[in-house]
Amino acid sequence: MLNNKGFTLIEVLISVFLLSVGLLAVAAMQTTAMTGSTSSNNTTLSTQLAEEMVDRIRVNAGSTPNIYGNLNTGNCTGLGLIDPALGDCTQWRDRLQSSGLPGATGTVAVVTDSPISKTATVTVTVTWGLTGTRRTIVSTIIETWLT
Numbered sequence: 156m157l158n159n160k161g162f163t164l165i166e167v168l169i170s171v172f173l174l175s176v177g178l179l180a181v182a183a184m185q186t187t188a189m190t191g192s193t194s195s196n197n198t199t200l201s202t203q204l205a206e207e208m209v210d211r212i213r214v215n216a217g218s219t220p221n222i223y224g225n226l227n228t229g230n231c232t233g234l235g236l237i238d239p240a241l242g243d244c245t246q247w248r249d250r251l252q253s254s255g256l257p258g259a260t261g262t263v264a265v266v267t268d269s270p271i272s273k274t275a276t277v278t279v280t281v282t283w284g285l286t287g288t289r290r291t292i293v294s295t296i297i298e299t300w301l302t
Contacts, residue, residue: 194289197256197283198289200256204281205261205280206279206293208261208263208279209277211243212297215239216240216297222237222240223265224263225262226243227260227261228244228248228251231245248261260283262282263277264280275299277294279292280293
């Protein structure tokens with residue numbers, strides 16, 4: 156028998172199998188990275204949209220941030236909101252819907268004279284997600300004594 160150099164069929168099959176397992180692991184890692192990136196992007200976007208509404212309230216409410224209380228983008232006109240809260244609600248609803256966040260809605264809760272008199276605690280919540288519910292909550296204190 157000659158001393159032939161080279162690979163046997165078994166060696167080639169084992170190396171192809173190990174290579175395919177490695178490539179499948181890389182593909183799974185890529186999918187996980189893409190999912191994490193999308194989730195991170197959505198969280199950042201929802202935080203920006205919540206901060207946008209906080210800024211709208213801070214600028215437009217003046218000494219009456221309570222006109223934004225119980226604001227819900229699911230039903231802007233049925234809440235009895237008055238301007239500027241009604242205009243901000245419809246504009247914010249449009250921004251949420253065009254943002255790319257799946258099923259995004261927003262709510263605002265205002266507690267006056269909290270934590271001390273002449274202030275209001277404003278809590279803005281952005282909720283999104285089709286398969287699971289995600290939410291971002293931004294809370295701030297606004298002075299109401301300025302006119």
